[in-house]
Amino acid sequence: MDQGYINARVRGMYRSLLSPDELRALLLRPDLDTLVAELRKTSYQREIETACIRGSGITCLEAALRSHLVRTCRKILRMFGDDRAARYVRLFLNRWDVHNLKAILRGKNIHSPANEIQECLVPAGTLDEATLQELVNQPDVRDVINLLATWRIDYARAFTPHIEEWSRSRELLVMEHALDQYYFDYARIAVQGKSEEAVVLRRLVGTEIDVTNLKTVITFIRDGVRIEDGIHFLLDGGGALPKKVLEGMIQDGTLPVALKRLERTPYAFLMHRCEETPTCGPHSNLIKELDRYLVRQGASLYRSNPLSVTVVIGFLYFFLAEVTNLRIIARCRDAGLSDEELEAELIHV
Amino acid sequence: MTAEPVRPTRMELIRKREQIRLAEQGRDLLREKMDALVQEFFRVMNDVSASREELERSARIADRSLLIAQAVDDPVALKSASFVTKRRILLDIDTRSIMGVPIPVIEKKSLALTVLERGYSIIGTSGRVDEVAEKFEAEVDLIIALAETETTLRRIGHEILMTRRRVNALEQVMIPDLYRETKYIKITIEEREREDLFRLKKVKRMLDRRKKQSRITTRGTT
Numbered sequence: 384m385d386q387g388y389i390n391a392r393v394r395g396m397y398r399s400l401l402s403p404d405e406l407r408a409l410l411l412r413p414d415l416d417t418l419v420a421e422l423r424k425t426s427y428q429r430e431i432e433t434a435c436i437r438g439s440g441i442t443c444l445e446a447a448l449r450s451h452l453v454r455t456c457r458k459i460l461r462m463f464g465d466d467r468a469a470r471y472v473r474l475f476l477n478r479w480d481v482h483n484l485k486a487i488l489r490g491k492n493i494h495s496p497a498n499e500i501q502e503c504l505v506p507a508g509t510l511d512e513a514t515l516q517e518l519v520n521q522p523d524v525r526d527v528i529n530l531l532a533t534w535r536i537d538y539a540r541a542f543t544p545h546i547e548e549w550s551r552s553r554e555l556l557v558m559e560h561a562l563d564q565y566y567f568d569y570a571r572i573a574v575q576g577k578s579e580e581a582v583v584l585r586r587l588v589g590t591e592i593d594v595t596n597l598k599t600v601i602t603f604i605r606d607g608v609r610i611e612d613g614i615h616f617l618l619d620g621g622g623a624l625p626k627k628v629l630e631g632m633i634q635d636g637t638l639p640v641a642l643k644r645l646e647r648t649p650y651a652f653l654m655h656r657c658e659e660t661p662t663c664g665p666h667s668n669l670i671k672e673l674d675r676y677l678v679r680q681g682a683s684l685y686r687s688n689p690l691s692v693t694v695v696i697g698f699l700y701f702f703l704a705e706v707t708n709l710r711i712i713a714r715c716r717d718a719g720l721s722d723e724e725l726e727a728e729l730i731h732v
Numbered sequence: 733m734t735a736e737p738v739r740p741t742r743m744e745l746i747r748k749r750e751q752i753r754l755a756e757q758g759r760d761l762l763r764e765k766m767d768a769l770v771q772e773f774f775r776v777m778n779d780v781s782a783s784r785e786e787l788e789r790s791a792r793i794a795d796r797s798l799l800i801a802q803a804v805d806d807p808v809a810l811k812s813a814s815f816v817t818k819r820r821i822l823l824d825i826d827t828r829s830i831m832g833v834p835i836p837v838i839e840k841k842s843l844a845l846t847v848l849e850r851g852y853s854i855i856g857t858s859g860r861v862d863e864v865a866e867k868f869e870a871e872v873d874l875i876i877a878l879a880e881t882e883t884t885l886r887r888i889g890h891e892i893l894m895t896r897r898r899v900n901a902l903e904q905v906m907i908p909d910l911y912r913e914t915k916y917i918k919i920t921i922e923e924r925e926r927e928d929l930f931r932l933k934k935v936k937r938m939l940d941r942r943k944k945q946s947r948i949t950t951r952g953t954t
Contacts, residue, residue, distance in 0.1 A: 486808070486812035489852075490812075490815050492815070499811075502808065503808045504808070505806075555816060556848075562853070564855075601859070606847050612848060665863070666859060666863070667800075667859055667863045710803055710806065714802055
């Protein structure tokens with residue numbers, strides 16, 4: 384399909400996102416009921432009405448947000464055929480496949496009932512609801528992987544070399560790590576090329592790998608994980624942070640020292656953030672900063688070449704930030720958190 | 733009023749006096765034990781209230797981090813991560829004795845895990861989920877420590893109650909009963925002695941009278 388036409392449709396969808404004023408108006412809602420009532424006037428109306436038939440309160444609103452996310456992602460996927468642009472969009476949506484596959488394997492590993500596993504799934508990725516349902520219906524982890532292989536779903540490649548190791552230990556860590564590694568390797572391969580889109584997306588994938596590696600390093604430093612144990616959890620292909628820098632950071636041992644290595648990188652903001660408090664504060668604050676940085680980088684693609692698929696990917700970042708913000712507002716209002724605390728958690732794109 | 737009839741004998745009197753001595757000694761010992769237990773009770777109670785406050789504080793922090801993780805990462809991500817976490821907690825429990833009261837001692841082994849031990853892949857799991865896990869692990873540690881001190885407190889409290897009952901039983905029932913019985917035996921023995929004396933005097937008088945009569949009759953015949 385013509386990329387210009389798709390982008391025009393996506394711009395239409397962008398216009399239906401909540402404006403900063405509308406979001407501010409939602410922030411002023413005193414409770415969950417008025418928030419839901421306000422959201423009924425937006426593009427979330429259909430999902431909210433459906434979800435409110437089944438339940439009420441925060442779970443109803445969250446289910447509605449999830450359904451809206453799934454519907455929007457599927458709508459975008461349907462716009463594309465099977466060309467290079469479609470592959471780029473799938474790259475973004477693959478994260479839900481990874482989430483769903485992990486949820487299924489984890490559930491199957493402890494023999495959770497199918498309905499419990501089903502509750503954890505967000506079929507917004509390339510694996511549709513029917514496929515996921517069939518995977519959930521499999522009796523155990525091995526059968527799930529066998530079915531993936533039978534259907535020639537690429538993710539099976541990540542799992543099959545590790546089946547024997549899993550059967551010995553019954554620990555999923557190896558499988559999960561292999562899946563994450565596969566996700567990022569696939570992304571790196573998919574964005575190779577000399578086209579403008581490939582270059583822009585390669586930069587974005589590089590940033591995502593950097594952010595993921597930095598989050599891993601911060602967690603390792605906090606938990607005192609040794610370099611020998613943690614080195615194979617670092618991903619290759621980072622944009623601005625080679626593995627050597629990251630290894631050095633782990634060896635530094637403390638966050639204030641380690642973050643100084645980021646001085647001449649795009650992640651210097653972490654170092655400045657850390658300088659505000661002697662111990663760098665809770666590590667979740669640094670992780671929050673990194674998440675926000677990635678969302679801002681991703682969302683900036685919306686304003687890049689108007690005829691490129693990057694507009695769609697930029698929109699997806701905006702959309703995901705909006706869904707997250709709505710969930711934050713709903714949860715924090717429901718728990719009675721103050722406006723300042725709520726504001727601190729929001730993602731401003 | 734005694735339930736069993738008391739044999740008013742000297743042997744019994746000696747036995748009762750011995751019982752009184754023993755009961756009074758026991759009462760004093762139990763009082764000392766109670767004092768020691770009360771001291772220990774207040775010491776443990778201070779620990780319990782401090783631990784409770786710490787647990788409440790820790791629970792508030794853990795709940796808050798859970799709320800933030802649910803808000804930002806979606807509850808389904810947390811539920812999915814919860815499938816991987818290890819659900820069994822193994823504890824080594826030993827006992828020690830405070831004034832004969834068995835007190836549980838739980839081996840102080842932290843349940844806090846590193847990110848590599850939690851079972852899920854660090855790459856795909858949000859740091860907020862890690863933080864939730866960490867906070868709740870700390871809370872479980874506190875709950876286990878509190879379980880130990882609270883059980884200690886409950887057991888000491890129960891033992892104080894039992895000891896107080898025993899002291900009361902000795903003081904209000906057993907020792908007064910024994911004194912009453914001793915008094916009864918003493919009175920009965922004294923009464924019997926008086927009766928015996930009176931009887932002996934009477935016999936003596938009778939014997940004297942008979943002796944006198946027989947002397948008169950022998951004098952008349954001669």
